[in-house]
Amino acid sequence: MxxxxxxxxxxxxxxxxxxxxxxxxxxxxxxxxxxxxxxxxxxxxxxxxxxxxxxxxxxxxxxxxxxxxxxxxxxxxxxxxxxxxxxxxxxxxxxxxxxxxxxxxxxxxxxxxxxxxxxxxxxxxxxxxxxNTAPAVLPPSTPQKKYLYLKVDYQLQKVDTSEILYIEGLKDYVKLYLKGEEKPLLTLTSLKSLEEKLNAPAFLRIHRSYIVGVEHIRSLTKNSVQIGQTTIPVTEQYKEGFAELLKNWL
CATH class of the missing domain: 3.40.50.2300 (Response regulator)
Incomplete structure (x- = not known):
């Protein structure tokens, strides 16, 4: 090429x-x-x-x-x-x-x-x-991994979305906390932009500043979720979507 x-x-x-x-x-x-x-x-x-x-x-x-x-x-x-x-x-x-x-x-x-x-x-x-890759290369029954390609320290980094514990939005940046990683990835983008790229069932926006990986939620209450040692609050604006998750758990 x-x-x-x-x-x-x-x-x-x-x-x-x-x-x-x-x-x-x-x-x-x-x-x-x-x-x-x-x-x-x-x-x-x-x-x-x-x-x-x-x-x-x-x-x-x-x-x-x-x-x-x-x-x-x-x-x-x-x-x-x-x-x-x-x-x-x-x-x-x-x-x-x-x-x-x-x-x-x-x-x-x-x-x-x-x-x-x-x-x-x-x-x-x-x-x-x-x-050039056709989406139907794998049989329907075979799960396909989804990746994000993010700019991190002037490098394009491939991130397996299944490894994302939660995402924290800052003013002009977002932090991605990944399974098994001590430090989060820092990339220049918006939380809304990432939300549009993520699979809706696997990720849930529960706060103006947070998106969580549903499969990594360890416990939850009516007003918060626990991922690892981190407790993340659920704000009123996102209670409707969270209520559906809570219902499924119950």
Whole structure:
């Protein structure tokens, strides 16, 4: 598989270096290199085959963050990913918010670049496999595992949903508490977004800030559930769905 990519950077040396790194990487195909964000954006609109952008953040005419936000609105986000390249580490959080695939801090070497390129290869391989796999490959009687693919520390991580004990929503992030793991996974998304991706019978929203894995509930009362050593309250807004669960237990 070849990944079609472009490089966008207003520093000639940096643009030349990135282009040379791309050309040294067997699974990358350099479509073009641009010295400003406007030309890069035009190329993205005109060429639907572009899959990956190595993108500088600080540029005079159109910044990398602004370009990334425009890409988010095009509907191509799933098939067009970004690796930011910048000399300023204070932009890391901004890059995370626009769901960058990776973040290369200048000056970076070919090893650093290869690591980011491999993330891109893994992502597009996974995407291609998911599009080519027919849902009826397994017989109906065979249970199929469900996975979430979440951005954790600039890596795409595969999470088996059956291992999720409960999920806690924060302001811009969520914490996923997993079976057998001491520390939760932290990812930049909303609780509502995750709720839409999870199987409704297996997970239940019981609080503005919590979704619980039903099979991991150890005990419950009329107003709370116990998962491991954690007690999670049930709020009035979600009592109706919880009442059905309580009824099944009784």
């Amino acid at each position: 070849k990944i079609n990519c472009i490089a966008v950077d207003d520093e000639p040396f940096a643009l030349s270096l990135i282009s040379s790194y791309v050309e040294k990487t067997p699974f990358l195909n350099l479509v073009a290199a641009y010295s400003n964000g406007v030309e890069g954006l035009k190329s993205i609109h005109e060429n639907p085959a572009i899959q990956l952008i190595f993108l500088d953040i600080r540029m005079a005419d159109l910044s990398g963050i602004e370009l990334a936000r425009i890409v988010e609105q095009t509907g191509r986000k799933k098939h067009l990913r970004i690796v930011f390249t910048t000399a300023y580490d204070q932009y890391a959080l901004e890059g995370f918010k626009v769901d960058a695939l990776d973040y290369l801090l200048k000056p970076f070497n070919f090893v650093d670049f290869s690591r980011a390129a491999t993330k891109a290869y893994d992502y597009f391989t996974m995407l291609e496999n998911s599009m």
